[in-house]
Amino acid sequence: MKGDPGSDVPHGDTLLAFADAALGGDKAVLDRAREAVRLAVGDAGLSDAAAVIGGFDGITRIAEATGIPLEPEKAAQTADFFGALDIGRFRRAKT
């Protein structure tokens, strides 16, 4: 993603590239990203990583299509990075 700050999570950069590729349209990029994840976390880790990506590709659509709001207590807890990352721009784009 543009302006990606990277990650301190173990194999984080490899996993982020895998998520980007799994939702992208380039099969060759996805094939390379998949093999990188397999080398990093093994076959079982690859399967579980792909499962999380699939699950969130579905649940984000549920959240957006039903218009559910973030709970007030969660919004308060995340207000600092919500603002820092300008996540409100997502709301401004809605039609």
Place this chain on the structure above:
Amino acid sequence: MRSALETAQNEAWRRLGLPGTWWTGQERLAIAQECRAATGCAFCATRAAALSPLTVAGRHDVAEPSLPAAAIEAIHRIRTDPGRLGETWFLTLRAAGLGEAPYVELVSVVAVTVAIDTFRRGSGLPPLPLPAAEPGAPSRRRPTGAKPGLGFVATLAPEDRTEADPDLYRDHPGPRRRVGANIHRALSLVPNSMIHWWDVLEELYQSGPQMRDYGVDYRAIGHAQIELLAARVAALNRCEY
């Protein structure tokens, strides 16, 4: 693939072809097929790339013409441009004749289809063929305790569930596994759709209790790795929740 994950995947896929609450099994499979076809829709591609989807006129490339036009529009937008869905758009679907509860069930079918297709693509597995449709009429039962006001659609809060409603929040055996967060409530207007979705998500991702049990890794990647992936997909899909 973990055996529990494979079982959950296969069961969720099988349920796509069962009669739902508001759509027949055949119609549910048409929704799933249209969801798959939407990724190749030229109109959707143009609209998704536009500064505002409202500035682009056109027609969808339709795979399942038996579905109502409002359902086609809902499926395509949810599949190809989920981050810009607003209540104004939802109300245009309602005005075009798509019922509130049928819309919720449609969302669940799209979500299950997308989740499993994306999982298999990421894993390097071929897409599953759609299952056979099973005969039967939709039950058409709306929970009596459902109330409007949370999002675009009415929802059934845990405290408003009656004995006539399925155990959608997994109250039994207690303690409640699905605590009743807003994301749990999103599909609750159609309890069986809510159950369909969460039964598979809890294997693709983790159940609520597993998610909060930071001392134990329930998957072959750790909690931080799981949440990193989840956050990335949410950002890619421009999901505010």
